[in-house]
Amino acid sequence: MSEAMAAPKTQAPRLYGLLAEFETVDGLVAACEQVRDAGYRRWDAFAPFPVHGLNDAMGIKHTKLPLVVLASGITGATFALLLQWWMNAHNYKLIISGKPLFGIPAAIPITFELTVLFSALAAFIGMLAFNNLPMFYHPLFRSDRFRRVTSDRFFIAIEAGDPLFDESRTTRLLEQAGAAGLERVEE
Amino acid sequence: MRGATINPALENPGVRTPLIEGQNDFATITETVCGIVERPKPPRAWYAMLGVSMLLTGVLFAMIGYLFFKGVGVWGLNSPVGWAFDITNFVFWVGIGHAGTLISAILFLFRQKWRTSINRFAEGMTIFAVVCAGLFPAIHVGRVWFLWFVFPLPNQNMIWPNFRSPLLWDVFAVSTYMLVSLMFWYMGMVPDLATLRDRATGKVRQIVYGLLSLGWRGSNRQWHRYEVAYLLLAALATPLVLSVHSVVSFDFAASQVPGWHATIFPPYFVAGAIFSGFAMVITLIIPARKFFKLHEIITLRHLENMAKIILATGSMVGLAYATELFIAWYSGNPYERFVFLNRMMGPYAWAYFIMVGCNVLVPQIFWSRRARRSIGLLLGASILINVGMWFERFVIIVTSLARDYLPSSWGMFKPTAVDILTLVGSFGLFSTLFLLFIRFLPIIAMAEVKSVMPQARLAQGGHAGAGDYHGDIPQQHDAGRAESVVREGLDRAPKGGRR
Numbered sequence: 001m002s003e004a005m006a007a008p009k010t011q012a013p014r015l016y017g018l019l020a021e022f023e024t025v026d027g028l029v030a031a032c033e034q035v036r037d038a039g040y041r042r043w044d045a046f047a048p049f050p051v052h053g054l055n056d057a058m059g060i061k062h063t064k065l066p067l068v069v070l071a072s073g074i075t076g077a078t079f080a081l082l083l084q085w086w087m088n089a090h091n092y093k094l095i096i097s098g099k100p101l102f103g104i105p106a107a108i109p110i111t112f113e114l115t116v117l118f119s120a121l122a123a124f125i126g127m128l129a130f131n132n133l134p135m136f137y138h139p140l141f142r143s144d145r146f147r148r149v150t151s152d153r154f155f156i157a158i159e160a161g162d163p164l165f166d167e168s169r170t171t172r173l174l175e176q177a178g179a180a181g182l183e184r185v186e187e
Numbered sequence: 188m189r190g191a192t193i194n195p196a197l198e199n200p201g202v203r204t205p206l207i208e209g210q211n212d213f214a215t216i217t218e219t220v221c222g223i224v225e226r227p228k229p230p231r232a233w234y235a236m237l238g239v240s241m242l243l244t245g246v247l248f249a250m251i252g253y254l255f256f257k258g259v260g261v262w263g264l265n266s267p268v269g270w271a272f273d274i275t276n277f278v279f280w281v282g283i284g285h286a287g288t289l290i291s292a293i294l295f296l297f298r299q300k301w302r303t304s305i306n307r308f309a310e311g312m313t314i315f316a317v318v319c320a321g322l323f324p325a326i327h328v329g330r331v332w333f334l335w336f337v338f339p340l341p342n343q344n345m346i347w348p349n350f351r352s353p354l355l356w357d358v359f360a361v362s363t364y365m366l367v368s369l370m371f372w373y374m375g376m377v378p379d380l381a382t383l384r385d386r387a388t389g390k391v392r393q394i395v396y397g398l399l400s401l402g403w404r405g406s407n408r409q410w411h412r413y414e415v416a417y418l419l420l421a422a423l424a425t426p427l428v429l430s431v432h433s434v435v436s437f438d439f440a441a442s443q444v445p446g447w448h449a450t451i452f453p454p455y456f457v458a459g460a461i462f463s464g465f466a467m468v469i470t471l472i473i474p475a476r477k478f479f480k481l482h483e484i485i486t487l488r489h490l491e492n493m494a495k496i497i498l499a500t501g502s503m504v505g506l507a508y509a510t511e512l513f514i515a516w517y518s519g520n521p522y523e524r525f526v527f528l529n530r531m532m533g534p535y536a537w538a539y540f541i542m543v544g545c546n547v548l549v550p551q552i553f554w555s556r557r558a559r560r561s562i563g564l565l566l567g568a569s570i571l572i573n574v575g576m577w578f579e580r581f582v583i584i585v586t587s588l589a590r591d592y593l594p595s596s597w598g599m600f601k602p603t604a605v606d607i608l609t610l611v612g613s614f615g616l617f618s619t620l621f622l623l624f625i626r627f628l629p630i631i632a633m634a635e636v637k638s639v640m641p642q643a644r645l646a647q648g649g650h651a652g653a654g655d656y657h658g659d660i661p662q663q664h665d666a667g668r669a670e671s672v673v674r675e676g677l678d679r680a681p682k683g684g685r686r
Contacts, residue, residue: 044408054407094349107350114359120366137402151213
């Protein structure tokens, strides 16, 4: 029992993947094309700002986020209309200067606002959820050179979990792709 | 580096002025912007301004406390003038906020890349202005302990709020606006907070910025979803910002008071809001640019563009004033005619002419390029415009209420000291929040600025010389290189992505 608990401590740290550094946008995009064409799946590129053309170079599929936002917007509109009808025309009939208890024109402003509110919440929360954020620990944060990813450097990380990953072959691929620096990152 | 550079070697010889001036690359942008937050001590002027602002904020809350204790009688309100400084301040502050959303959302949709240098700043201004705005309707209700009746919550009377009232629409519009602006601002800031986290040296900074940046690591799979979410938020915020001031104008337009009951109000209010908001951006950005030496990021071109928007929206406001006068005459309605004559010649004529002078005449100086590029004139004009726009709301609200239908029920409004101190105090609250923002958060959207720099562009054909091309990488400005970039680009083009 005690041996089993102590075991993980003595084990050598597992390899998370290989981290390659690039100095320019062009270098990153060209390297991404090579990694993509080599057939890797579990890898990612990192940049201080969204790089145009990188999605194609990486072969990323378009996110489903817009559909989530649309669905949420429709929910917001329906909720707003039902809310106004139920509260003013059904649950407690509020008679105000002979106006109809419920009418679409007067319900539009609040319906519009709640549509926007629901959609915006879905866009924000959906983006975080799809991106697995917040995530306060990540193996890449162990790398000192990776700190420059939010300032002026570009990176590619290929995970050891990728079926094609082979330390020597993947290293060669990244070197050939023009990496200015290469690093093993441990979990 | 003034104006466009003509380079006949390129397909499009007229290359635009660069958005970022000087010998800058990604690292220098990070250094300049983070440097503001990371310097161990802010300039002494910052402490002085924070001291004054906090004092005024104290005054604001003291006045609010006094108001709660004594009741709304401490203001100069009376019958018939039941709305005066409170609602004027509310409309004024909401309006200020609109420029921030315009810059961050509408200019984003229009692909106006110059917005990247000023959007964070303007969005911050939006949030703080809406905080100040939200305060006034809340404190003006009289019995503040019933304020929660505005929300559709079950209450002891078993009655729900009246959803057919523009005042309730306003509650929904302003709260939605606040929440959406906050999300937009924060989401835009996450990558820059991550930059601060990665540069942090102390434990406290590392933890605080680490928590705020949510573990952002600039992965392209994240950037992809981030950009889609940003675009969606911009597309949602655009109609939202137009709706907010339209709904605010319904508070007036849906009533029957002469001078308020006008169909022109929604567009007129929106134009005025953007106008005043841009003036406030200029008022705030000029000192910040000077204190923190941001001349290369916030260039004269940015200020000039803002001056052009001020000129355009100021002229729209002028057109709205003229249309109101025309309609008052053309309607043939004697009360309507009287209200406008009374505004111009009655006891509040001085306020009317401050309004016209500051809002219509002052911005006309921006027809001159020299005025648009003069820091002094920009600052002076923007302050006058803020004054003018406050008076616009005062004129609309108070002159219409003071003399409506029956001369026997006319009455004059005179502000009390509490009225004036509350207004002054709200500026204190606004500037306190703003000063804290420029000290602790990244005031320039670094990630976005980097993406419009020439270094961020691929050397592929279709980028050099194209519509959104804003200059070359500094120091490599010779025609020979530009030409080779184009040729190289043409060679590479067919190899492109997977499309």
